[in-house]
Amino acid sequence: MHNNYYVFRQLSKELEAKISKTELLACFSQSRDELILGFSNVSGDFYIKASLLPEFSCLSFPNQFARTKSNSVDLFPEFIGRKVESIQQFENERCFAIHFEDNYALLFKMHGNRSNIIGFESEKAFELFRNSFPQDLELQLNELDRPIDQVKEAFFQFDGNYQKLFPTFGKLIKQYFQSIRLNEKELEEQWEIISLLESDIRNPNKFYTILWNDEIHFSLFKLGDIIKEEDSCLEGITQFYYTYSKENFIRKEKKRLAKQLEKQRNQSINYIKKSNQKLEEVLEKPGYNQLADILMANMHQIPPHAKEVELFNFYTNQNIIIPLKSHLSPQKNAENLYRKSKNQKIELEQLEASIKQKELELKEVEHKLSDVNAAEDIKSIKKLIKQNPQKERAQVELKVPYKKFEYAGFTILVGKGARENDELTLKFAKKNDLWLHAKDVTGSHVVIKQQSSKPFPPLVVEKAAQAAAFYSKRKSDSLSPVIVTPKKYVRKPKGLPPGLVHVDKEDTILVKPEAWWIETTKKN
Structure with a gap:
């Protein structure tokens, strides 16, 4: 209601008593949507602060105002030094005018997001504070009254x-x-x-x-x-301006921070839930080492070239069907299972570590949420904003040359295009990171970031290879060969087009092109 005809009726009366016969000594702006007017006479100084932000326009009347030495510009110079003669309130309008000597007037048009201050000379508009509304130059002071028979x-x-x-x-x-x-x-x-x-x-x-x-x-x-x-209306609207500016900032930022932290909390809860389910599924099934033990104990019962075999599981006292690679001997199948068991152990350890880390992050987020809900002043809110610069981080992430995925605690980076591939491989990838690319076709460079000299789990390598195949010309193939090598064996000789590199040493694996991260996102 601060920009309301009935408010301006009261405001105009009080303003006339305050600034009639005063002289306008200053009229300047220190920001795009703010105008300061300083009046003076023998009784003292008086200031009008017009904040005309599109989302919130309001007048206020501070007791004093210190002008900055920089980023300040004088406006409406024709009015400086002129005395105020009267204040005119327009009937049924959110407008009032300050009339100066020599037939000059400043019209305050307080129309929400279209608010403006217009300078008049001899009833003709000649200068605007907000030039984005050129139609305001056509306003006529003698046409602004709107008499209505309110009976x-x-x-x-x-x-x-x-x-x-x-x-x-x-x-x-x-x-x-x-x-x-x-x-x-x-x-x-x-x-x-x-x-x-x-x-x-x-x-x-x-x-x-x-x-x-x-x-x-x-x-x-x-x-x-x-x-x-x-x-006083002058004092009341000034107190409203300060209260609204302060309280609205606190409310708005608390709401934004709470939303941001609740999103992080839900992501952590979903990650922990999903990871625990995966952990339970792995632990409920017989481990690769148990399957290998069963094979080793029953070598004589396994027929040559079998694709599977049913054997007695002495760990559960029940029979179990074990898949086999038909081209390998029973002993080699057992060796493969023992090797998988070692990798599975590493994967489980990493999964458990990731769950613990997410649980710590969840506690921290819940603590921050509690701080946000308890915050009652601007100082506390600003401190929380510094601690949670989520928006700034998101803006930085938008500029990087890769897509980023997480799997089993490992980070997988996928180049966004030919030039971005070069930037990913040559600037972001380290020599011991793992580098992948669909073989003999164009496609994205893919990098698995190394974790403290830990070996890369086969399942993580497989997932990264599926991403490399998916973001390549082999996307629609049933199986795709993918080059896998440490990044230190990848180089770019001078003169090669964007995205092309030489690989000095490589291994090749076959995978099915698959956008597994989409399914992961849906589940979350």
């Missing part, structure tokens, strides 16, 4: 449509009428409520900053929770 007969004529009779009531009064279900009452009772309220706000005794429907408002009548109460 009972007209209200009944409009069939109770109060907005046609009182178009300047504004959003707050509209919300209030909705809360009391005004439209459900008889027209006679509606008129009585409206006329009483209109009488109160036309001649208010107090000026309130209130909390109503979880939002901060300036009001000319008591409503919701009273935050501030002032006898």
Whole structure:
């Protein structure tokens, strides 16, 4: 309600008493949407601060104002040194004008996100504060009044449509009428409520900053929770401006931080849940070492070239079917299983470590959420913003030349294009990282980041190879050969086109091209 005709009626009267016969000594801007006017006479100085942000336009009247030495520009120079003669409030309009000597005037057009301040000379507009509204140069001061016959007969004529009779009531009064279900009452009772309220706000005794429907408002009548109460409209709207700016910042940032941290918490919870399920599935099945032990104990029962064999599992006292590689001997199959057992042990250790790390991260996020909910002042909020620069990190990540995936605690990077492939391989990959690429076709470079000299688990290598195949010309093949080598064996001689490199030493594995990370995201 701070940009409301009834507010400006009171404001204009108080302004005239304050600045009539004063001289405008300063008119400058220190930011794009803010104008400061400084008036002075023998009684002292008076300041008007016009904040005309698109999302929040409001006037305030600080007791003092220190101008910065830089980033400050003088505006409306024709008005400097001129004395104020009068203040004009326009009927049923969110506009008022400060009239200066020699037929100059500054019009304050307070129309929400289209607010502006316009300079006039001899009734003709010649300068704008916000040049993005050139149509304001066509405004005529003598055409701004909107006389309306606001009588009972007209209200009944409009069939109770109060907005046609009182178009300047504004959003707050509209919300209030909705809360009391005004439209459900008889027209006679509606008129009585409206006329009483209109009488109160036309001649208010107090000026309130209130909390109503979880939002901060300036009001000319008591409503919701009273935050501030002032006898002067100038003081009341100034207190509202400071309260709104402070409280709105706190509310907005608390909401943003809470949303950001809740997202992190849910991601951690989903990761822990999924990882524990995977851990349980692996632990419930017979381990590769157990299968190998069973094979070794039953070599004489395994027929040559068998693809599977059913044997007695002495760990569970039940029979078990064990898949075999038909081209290998039973002993070689057992050796393969023992080798897999070692890798499986490493993978399980890494999975358990990842779960513990995520549990620690979850505790930290929940602690931060508690801090956000408890924060009540700007200092605390700013401290929390510094601790959680999520937006800045996201902006940095958007600029990197790769897509990033995680699997079993390992980071897999996939180049976004030919030039990005070069940047990934030559700038981001270290010599002991693992480098992958679909064999003999164009495609993305893929890098698995090394973890403290740990070996790369076969399953992680397989997943990275599937990504390399998926982001290549072999995407639609049933099986794709993929080059796997430490990055130190990859070089780029001068003159090669973007994305092309030489590989000095390589191994090749066959995988099915698969976008496994999409399924992972869906499950999360």
